[in-house]
Amino acid sequence: MTQPVCESIRERLSALLEGDLPPDERQAAEEHLRGCAGCTAEARALRETLEALRRLPRAEPPADLVARIARAVQGGGARRAGGRSRIRRHAVAMLLVVGLLVGIIRVIPHGPPLFGGRRAPSTAPLAPMEQAARPATKEAARVPAAKSLPPPERAPSFDRESSLAESEARRDRSKERKADIQASGPAAIGAVTAGADASAPAGVSSIDLLRHPRSDAAWVESMRRLIVTRPEDLVRGWKALDPKERAAVLAHWKRSAIAPGVAGDLDAAMQRAQDPDLRSILHALRKLTP
Amino acid sequence: MARERDPRGNRIESGVSMTGKDDGPATATVDPDDAPLVARAKDGDRAAFSRLVERHHRRVFNTACRMLGDREAAADLTQDTFLAAWRALGGFEERSRFSTWITRIAMNRCRNALRAFAVARTGPLLVDPPTDPARGPEAVVGDRELASHLERALGRIDPGHREILILREIEGLSYDELAEILDLEAGTVKSRLHRARAALRELLRGVWPP
DSSP: OOOHHHHHHHHTHHHHHHTOSOHHHHHHHHHHHHHOHHHHHHHHHHHHHHHHHHHSOOOOOOTTHHHHHHHHHHHHOOOOSSSHHHHHHHHHHHHHHHHHHHHHHHTOTTSOOTTSOOOOTTSOOOOOGGGGGSOOSHHHHHSOGGGSOOOOOOSOOOOGGGHHHHHHHHHHHHHHHHHHHHHTOGGGOOEEOOTTOTTSOTTOOOOEEOOOSOOOHHHHHHHIIIIIIOHHHHHHTOTTSOHHHHHHHHHHHHHHSSOTTOHHHHHHHHHHHHOTTOOOOEETTEEOOO | OEEEEOTTSOEEEESOOTTOOOOSOOOOSOOOOOHHHHHHHHTTOHHHHHHHHHHHHHHHHHHHHHHHSOHHHHHHHHHHHHHHHHHHGGGOOOSSOHHHHHHHHHHHHHHHHHHHSOOOOOSSOSSOOOOOGGGHHHHHHHHHHHHHHHHHHHHHSOHHHHHHHIIIIISOOOHHHHHHHHTOOHHHHHHHHHHHHHHHHHHHTTTSOO
């Protein structure tokens, strides 16, 4: 049966092995070990476990891995030392966020023009803002909200050194989210724009329009503020870029994506999204629906 | 405590003591100066980058393999990691070593992958221990059994514990490198390592040592 002192010693065994204990604690622990067979056995077991872990054989990579990486770098590795590709990447990230936003709009086919802009005359009468939270189609109703997407990342902050790696990681998470959506079937997918969408920046084949579970009016409003009205607030958080680069991102954004502040364009995107003839989502050249 | 590696890259322990303070970088693999290659790669020299890949892909692969418990996923992740590094090299300011930087990218990717796929290893051994006939059949069976217990325990342990055990015990990184890769304070690194070891012991209690 272990005594309280034994428990206290056992909590410190790893630190003792590592030489991390202060001298007085180390002396007390060693003294205890000399007189306690149980704790001595524990210390030995821990030491032997760690030694065994260190002896685990290394996994040898596939023989062709270096060549595969070289091919990937050769093929898809266009990059740049300067800011261009970084700007492109951030602009794309921003576009994806807007895609999420537009996806929300898509679940309110008869809702009001959320952003107070122009509206095509053919649409249904205006409805209260609260409808934003209500799935309006059978297809939407089938979508399990809990299963859906996590909130989009907002105003990411980067440390310069690993910013692009982090950006890559974010893009990966985005891919994973889409894979998740794919797994849950086409019904879970919001809708889409055409592949050669004129509003997409060069190199982006389409805008992703995904439904988001947090489609309540308050969230929509906060996203609207963040992305549509004041994209500079979002971009300001991208510390990896210097002010010039941030300005370039904004300029690029205003030039090539859905123009910030132009509510009518978002409305139009919403209506395009409702078109039943549009049926696929492309992301990084990967088709997610038939 | 001195740490060396045999020709297969496995670490050889010598003089393990109960209180062996280990201050310096624990990795004893020769860490050639990557700076000239990094500089050339930044200028777009793919051959230089390939040399960096050759030098570091084994560690990235082994780390990913142990983190994910799947060789194929680890190979894909290794490829993606280096591709991301190539693309992001312009932003690498070399405040840390290339090996630390690339491991950080890989570990972030492992974390992302683990969010999507729960890992619970129950299958055959990920890596077969080398068989040394001189040690006799019993020892060989014992090695396999131990490796199997460890792999299972690593598959079941909390990923936060798994990553620090892999980087410290298997890859032999220093506290400083761990802090940088895992984005932790130096003091937190130690306490997390100690908790991870205790958690590993708990998982092996009654199983190993026999």
